[in-house]
Amino acid sequence: MTSRILLRNLFRGRLTERAPAADPGALAELAARVDAASRARLGRSLAIREVDAGSCNGCELEIHALQNIVYDLERFGLRFVASPRHADVLLVTGPVTANMREALERTWRATPDPKWVVAVGDCGRDGGCFAGSPACVGGVSQVVPVDLHIPGCPPTPVALLKGLIALIETVAK
Amino acid sequence: MNWPSVPVDARAWSAMADRLQSGEVSLLGLWGEPGLAHMAILEAGRPSLLHLRCSDNRFPSVGRVHPPAIRLERAMRDLYGLEAEGAPDTRPWLRHGAPYAFLPAEGEGLHQIPVGPVHAGIIEPGHFRFTANGETVVRLEQRLGYVHKGIASLMAGAPLERAATLAARVSGDSTVAHALAFARAVEDALGIEVPPRAAWLRALAGELERLANHFGDIGAVCNDAAFSIMHASCGWLREQVLRAANECFGHRLMMDSVMPGGMRRDLAAGGAKQVAALVALARERFPELEQLYDNTASLKDRTVSTGIVSPGLARLFAAGGFVGRASGRDFDARRNPGYAPYGDLEFDVPVVQAGDVNARVWIRIREVEESLGLIEQILARLPTGPVQVALRPASGEGAALVEGFRGDIFGWVRVAADGRVERAWLRDPSWFQWPLLEAAIEGNIVADFPLCNKSFNCSYAGHDL
Numbered sequence: 001m002t003s004r005i006l007l008r009n010l011f012r013g014r015l016t017e018r019a020p021a022a023d024p025g026a027l028a029e030l031a032a033r034v035d036a037a038s039r040a041r042l043g044r045s046l047a048i049r050e051v052d053a054g055s056c057n058g059c060e061l062e063i064h065a066l067q068n069i070v071y072d073l074e075r076f077g078l079r080f081v082a083s084p085r086h087a088d089v090l091l092v093t094g095p096v097t098a099n100m101r102e103a104l105e106r107t108w109r110a111t112p113d114p115k116w117v118v119a120v121g122d123c124g125r126d127g128g129c130f131a132g133s134p135a136c137v138g139g140v141s142q143v144v145p146v147d148l149h150i151p152g153c154p155p156t157p158v159a160l161l162k163g164l165i166a167l168i169e170t171v172a173k
Numbered sequence: 174m175n176w177p178s179v180p181v182d183a184r185a186w187s188a189m190a191d192r193l194q195s196g197e198v199s200l201l202g203l204w205g206e207p208g209l210a211h212m213a214i215l216e217a218g219r220p221s222l223l224h225l226r227c228s229d230n231r232f233p234s235v236g237r238v239h240p241p242a243i244r245l246e247r248a249m250r251d252l253y254g255l256e257a258e259g260a261p262d263t264r265p266w267l268r269h270g271a272p273y274a275f276l277p278a279e280g281e282g283l284h285q286i287p288v289g290p291v292h293a294g295i296i297e298p299g300h301f302r303f304t305a306n307g308e309t310v311v312r313l314e315q316r317l318g319y320v321h322k323g324i325a326s327l328m329a330g331a332p333l334e335r336a337a338t339l340a341a342r343v344s345g346d347s348t349v350a351h352a353l354a355f356a357r358a359v360e361d362a363l364g365i366e367v368p369p370r371a372a373w374l375r376a377l378a379g380e381l382e383r384l385a386n387h388f389g390d391i392g393a394v395c396n397d398a399a400f401s402i403m404h405a406s407c408g409w410l411r412e413q414v415l416r417a418a419n420e421c422f423g424h425r426l427m428m429d430s431v432m433p434g435g436m437r438r439d440l441a442a443g444g445a446k447q448v449a450a451l452v453a454l455a456r457e458r459f460p461e462l463e464q465l466y467d468n469t470a471s472l473k474d475r476t477v478s479t480g481i482v483s484p485g486l487a488r489l490f491a492a493g494g495f496v497g498r499a500s501g502r503d504f505d506a507r508r509n510p511g512y513a514p515y516g517d518l519e520f521d522v523p524v525v526q527a528g529d530v531n532a533r534v535w536i537r538i539r540e541v542e543e544s545l546g547l548i549e550q551i552l553a554r555l556p557t558g559p560v561q562v563a564l565r566p567a568s569g570e571g572a573a574l575v576e577g578f579r580g581d582i583f584g585w586v587r588v589a590a591d592g593r594v595e596r597a598w599l600r601d602p603s604w605f606q607w608p609l610l611e612a613a614i615e616g617n618i619v620a621d622f623p624l625c626n627k628s629f630n631c632s633y634a635g636h637d638l
Binding site for chain 1: 267269270290291293294295296297298318319320321322323324326327335338339342343344345346348389402405406408409411412415425426428461464465468469632633634
């Protein structure tokens with residue numbers, strides 16, 4: 001059964017889609033934040049640690065989609081890792097709840113330099129529709145320094161790709 | 174309000190707690206506001222609501238005799254300052270900050286494994302405290318509340334539109350179902366009925382949401398058993414569902430499509446065609462994946478007899494969705510109490526007894542088939558006409574029970590005369606499923622936890638509110 005499916009898929013043609021171009025806005029935001037030394041050190045590969053700091057899980061669904069065969073994030077030299085100690089990038093979602101603040105800070109401290117923080121979603125930017133709740137701190141930049149924002153509710157996988165490709169192009173320049 | 178909703182005294186409240194524990198009635202929800210405790214129950218398929226005025230902010234604990242109420246009562250204390258008298262567990266739940274005392278597990282050779290709140294994968298945050306003897310889990314204790322955003326307090330006093338936006342973000346994977354539970358509760362409170370086309374489009378969105386999540390879950394369970402071809406194939410199918418949803422409603426997850434009074438907008442031109450193509454594609458590709466799952470011994474070896482939930486526990490906790498139906502609980506809110514348009518549609522509600530990971534996968538597989546059939550019926554018979562009705566100003570209380578992909582969602586609202594939400598509450602199915610995961614993992618090996626957890630796929634956001 002498995003071999004039959006594998007064989008047929010081999011002849012069905014490719015399901016992975018063409019890469020979108022880097023988002024120009026993201027390139028501009030990053031230009032100011034990434035220095036030459038970090039670029040030289042990291043080359044064309046970035047390890048990403050995702051942190052849900054209070055999201056509704058909508059952003060997580062679309063971040064997950066980056067790993068499916070249609071978007072195939074790894075072909076760009078970007079991959080998700082299990083530990084912040086292995087990561088170059090923290091991909092943070094949510095309006096940072098009061099209950100996640102410490103965990104986010106500790107994850108950020110556990111990530112070695114040089115590192116970048118990408119705040120994902122409208123909540124990650126400024127708290128989104130949860131802004132002002134006493135149970136929330138607000139956007140990610142209220143807790144850790146943010147290098148790039150990818151807005152959306154949630155951002156589509158293509159929007160996420162455009163932002164992350166801009167990141168790796170800036171870092172690898 | 175369509176369901177019985179009665180003020181009760183403390184004695185009647187406590188008597189209901191005893192009846193819950195006896196299994197005569199099921200708990201649908203338990204929530205509060207300053208000075209008031211509310212309970213929703215299901216008796217012989219009929220929901221009803223009880224309201225208890227709490228002098229001194231105290232009320233007789235339901236959790237004292239009926240364990241499924243314990244976490245809800247802890248949340249009521251954190252959010253509204255209501256004290257459940259005689260409650261067996263008075264530790265805070267959603268309010269963090271103070272050091273937390275985990276329950277003890279004592280014995281020779283036991284060790285603890287703390288996991289989270291930040292997990293290794295792309296998962297929502299929560300803490301799992303395992304006590305293990307070698308590889309065998311002796312006790313799992315969950316600590317949740319990390320993504321508590323204060324949604325109920327943001328809804329209190331909010332205009333309907335704003336509250337609907339929040340309802341759509343209680344749990345992103347169930348955005349259609351939560352928005353529907355809220356919208357139907359508001360429509361119940363205002364005494365309005367949405368046009369037929371709106372009800373049918375809501376069902377289309379709901380079934381697309383169920384398909385997308387079930388495809389994702391089936392693949393993810395197999396992935397946790399290191400069988401990646403299922404994951405890749407199901408992930409691709411999920412992507413096709415989201416694209417069809419985007420074509421129909423202008424958003425991949427269909428966020429903000431359902432609103433009080435109907436649908437935000439009509440089905441886009443070309444939407445029906447893409448959904449028909451999606452159904453054809455799924456009908457062509459999914460059966461071979463079903464067979465692949467069923468015929469791969471190394472995969473079944475991981476899922477069969479792993480993480481069993483007994484029918485008795487599923488009944489006691491009134492566990493909804495695939496968690497309940499995989500353990501013999503024959504319940505689906507689309508059928509009972511039921512809501513439009515499901516009375517006009519034909520579908521089966523699959524139920525099995527085994528209660529293991531395999532059973533929870535199979536229920537999803539069967540539900541994929543049922544949803545495909547429902548979508549075909551909806552496309553064939555979609556009524557014409559408007560998709561919205563104006564909200565007439567009225568005050569009152571309303572409630573609804575809708576079936577999300579994860580199980581039944583209970584929604585409740587009290588609308589003030591000025592058209593604002595006075596109070597609202599949405600109970601995600603996860604409230605009654607999370608505790609069963611603690612039971613399911615007992616006696617299993619630590620390495621099977623991800624598999625068990627994925628087969629439940631409880632919502633952290635939906636639970637933490």
